[in-house]
Amino acid sequence: MPMFSTIWRRLKIYPNQFWFVTALMMLAWLFFSLIWSYLLLYISQRLNQSLSAVAWLMTLNAIVGMGASFLGGAIADRFGRKGVLVFSLLITGVGWFFYRSAGTMPVFALLMVITGATTPLYRLTADAMVADIVPVEHRLDAYSILRMGNNLGVAIGPVLGGLLISVSYFVTFTVMGIGLAVIGLLALVLIRESRKHGAADASPVKTKGGYGVILKDTLFMRVLGAYTLNRICTSILWMMLAVYTSQNYGIPESRYGFIPTTNAIMVILLQLLITHKVNRYRPQAAMSAGALIYAVSIFSVAFGSGFWWFWVCMVGATIGEMILVPTTTTFTSRLAPPEMRARYMSLYTLTWSIGTGLGPLLAGFASDLIAPRVMWYTAGLAGFAAFVIFFRIARIKTGPAELLVEATADSA
DSSP states (O other): HHHHHHHHHHHHOOOOHHHHHHHHHHHHHHHHHHTTTHHHHHHHHHTTTHHHHHHHHHHHHHEEEEEEHHHOOOHHHHOOOHHHHHHHHHHHHHHHHHHHOOOOOOHHHHHHHHHHHHHHHHHHHHHHHHHHHHGGGEEEEEEHHHHHHHHHHHHHHOOOOOOHHHHHHHHHHHHHHHHHHHHHHHHHHOOOOOOOOOOOOOOOOOOOSSSSHHHHHHHHHHHHHHHHHHHHHHHHHHHHHHHHHHHHHHOHHHHTTTHHHHHHHHHHHHHHHHHHHHHHHHHHHHHHHHHHHHHHHHHHGGGSSHHHHHHHHHHHHHHHHHHHHHHHHHHHHHHHHHGHHHHHHOOOOOOHHHHHHHHHHHHHHHHHOOTTTTTHHHHHHHHHHHHHHHHHHHHHTHHHHHHHHHHHTOOO
């Protein structure tokens, strides 16, 4: 088919460094997802405390990650990407390795601080490296491929994690810690520094400076605000749907598992096809469409009562995800000047932490104070607000946004 021939030709243009980064990030996500879904359950059992009594550890993890992202982005821009990438992977591996011997709340809190501080660093650094080594006209496909690899890791990780946990948590943490450390060593050997001083770039922003300069980039701040609202919406789907379907409709975990698995399979099989279509449109319009599909799909959860309804909502949300996420990543990389890419990506990465921290909290209040169904009204409200901001961005006809349209349109 002509479409598949076009996709194959596009895959052949990427340098080896891009494929190394993609493979290492896929493995990093695989090892990370071995235990993440079961971590609070493990800690609560280990300490003989309720889930609610240890849930604050996740908040601690997110807060530390936000602070580390600011610092890590600045360091990666100042001294280079590779050092931050290797350091964060090695220290993350050490942190997870020592979970196997943790037995008190202070120790678990310390390990949450360590892994919370280092995990966002290798992710934002990978995004910055892709922007460094891939020409702007090919970045949308590149970030789509990176996401496919990440989702493949997320799809495989929990399955392997379940098998390892059936042996013991001790073995699982050992494998996870050693695995991430080995990825760090592979990065040391295989990855070359991608940051180049004075590299030419088509970015419309040419000013050097710290985070204060970025905060004055009004277009980026609008995108960041819209994407944060979207992350709040989607975090409710990912963190509350399993509990909602189990408690209200009796859908067991074994059957519910097919719903998130559908997301991973769709991204792996369809992301490049969706990206090929999205490439034909202005990125601002694509972000608006993706946000709207996301919002409608997650809002619709409120009106269903069976497995297949929730499955269809996940399918719709996944389509929105495949349109929105790589497009916003590419858009961010285009806005960022070469000397500030890691800092732009650090702020972009923060949206995940903010969404994860606020989304379930808002959903919990809505459910407890009014009714469980209301959490999806809350999610939908955040999602539609994100769409409105993206739509307003799409209506901008002049200035930096127009430069981005022209640069991206050349690749369609």
